[in-house]
Amino acid sequence: MxxxxxxxxxxxxxxxxxxxxxxxTGLSNMVEFVTWSPQSILGIKKKQFVNQIIDWALHDDMQGKELIEIQNEIGNKLNHIMSETEQLDRYAKQTTGICNAREALRRLKYFxxxxxxxxxxxxxxxxxxxxxxxxxxxxxxxxxxxxxxxxxxxxxxxxxxxxxxxxxxxxxxxxxxxxxxxxxxxxxxxxxxxxxxxxxxxxxxxxxxxxxxxxxxxxxxxxxxxxxxxxxxxxxxxxxxxxxxxxxxxxxxxxxxxxxxxxxxxxxxxxxxxxxxxxxxxxxxxxxxxxxxxxxxxxxxxxxxxxxxxx
Structure with missing residues (x-):
């Protein structure tokens, strides 16, 4: 089919x-837009996001570490990047890069x-x-x-x-x-x-x-x-x-x-x-x-x- x-x-x-x-249906269309455009939530394209996680996980610094350690370090890297890209000025022109939920909403709602x-x-x-x-x-x-x-x-x-x-x-x-x-x-x-x-x-x-x-x-x-x-x-x-x-x-x-x-x-x-x-x-x-x-x-x-x- x-x-x-x-x-x-x-x-x-x-x-x-x-x-x-x-x-x-307009509400489901909004959900449809978000699901087909993960960049609107992640801040970057899904492929870019996945590749970034893979790059971090395969970095030399991660060799020999347990899975939980790798997860924690990658989580910390993500949190750091998201804190740096978040804009507290409603109309700040920075609208790219991995972001948290608040920043994703700002970019969508105003831009x-x-x-x-x-x-x-x-x-x-x-x-x-x-x-x-x-x-x-x-x-x-x-x-x-x-x-x-x-x-x-x-x-x-x-x-x-x-x-x-x-x-x-x-x-x-x-x-x-x-x-x-x-x-x-x-x-x-x-x-x-x-x-x-x-x-x-x-x-x-x-x-x-x-x-x-x-x-x-x-x-x-x-x-x-x-x-x-x-x-x-x-x-x-x-x-x-x-x-x-x-x-x-x-x-x-x-x-x-x-x-x-x-x-x-x-x-x-x-x-x-x-x-x-x-x-x-x-x-x-x-x-x-x-x-x-x-x-x-x-x-x-x-x-x-x-x-x-x-x-």
Missing amino acids: KAPEKFRKVFGSITHLKDEISWT SEDYVNKEFDIFLNLCSDNYLNKFYEQYTPVIADSCWSTHGNSGVFAYSTELKAMQMDNLAYNHQANLLVANELKLNGSKNADQILKYCLMYEALVDKGFINKDAKYVLLFIGGSSLKHDKQTLIEHELAYCRRKPEKYQHLLRSELLDVVNHIEIASMTWAEFIEFNDNYLRDNMVCQVEEKLIKGFNQSLQSKSFMHA
């Missing part, structure tokens, strides 16, 4: 983007883009349809009182769609409005050199596999430290020129069929400061229940605490 089949058998799957995912992605998944899944309507109305017409389903980059999504060519951050889908919005989150970094084309490839695959309608409207929204500096045509031209420099590597992004999606996609961007401002205005202008108010205020507070907001 292959990995996708194993995952679907244990954790379930979706057959269409209109399928709703429980917000609690990790993957961590922000998972927080955003849970936030968007819990937001009301009214919030999502008003949020995306900034960029495209949305049918009033329509319903949304949202999907993070999880095993459920990856193994249901079996998309292998790219990794997305978050999708918001409105079946009634026949609208797909891809949310690409950045901290202070810029978009990848081939990112729009890859999102076009994802749209093409979702249509081919029956997860969305062929004529679904498509918006790619970048949220980051700064807005995009060019219009869609310029951005696409830059990406095509980049891929043409390595045609063998990027032939899947240079197919003529993909140009139909390129012409179809709409590109938008906003900053995190603008996102927070939208949330504040939404709370001021709408009658919201206490739960949604806490949700939005809490996410704003989390965003405002991130290192990229204090750069």
Whole structure:
């Protein structure tokens, strides 16, 4: 049994983007991220960590010592390194090296883009349809009182769609409005050199596999430290020129069929400061229940605490 089949058998799957995912899946997605990224806990890659332990154990100083002595000495070395890498300044830029649990949490909570992605998944899944309507109305017409389903980059999504060519951050889908919005989150970094084309490839695959309608409207929204500096045509031209420099590597992004999606996609961007401002205005202008108010205020507070907001 292959990995996708194993995952679907244990954790379930979706057959269409209109399928709703429980917000609690966002918590399992966070665990999934940690288990597949042990560097986020250890401070270095697992292979590096194992090799370091082996190097210490085989060092000349360890020759002739009992197992318990070797374990104690290695434990002392680890404790020493972890005490040296721990930062007590929340925004200290030191974010590498073997670390203890507190330091691992600091690096994730304030510096990790993957961590922000998972927080955003849970936030968007819990937001009301009214919030999502008003949020995306900034960029495209949305049918009033329509319903949304949202999907993070999880095993459920990856193994249901079996998309292998790219990794997305978050999708918001409105079946009634026949609208797909891809949310690409950045901290202070810029978009990848081939990112729009890859999102076009994802749209093409979702249509081919029956997860969305062929004529679904498509918006790619970048949220980051700064807005995009060019219009869609310029951005696409830059990406095509980049891929043409390595045609063998990027032939899947240079197919003529993909140009139909390129012409179809709409590109938008906003900053995190603008996102927070939208949330504040939404709370001021709408009658919201206490739960949604806490949700939005809490996410704003989390965003405002991130290192990229204090750069």
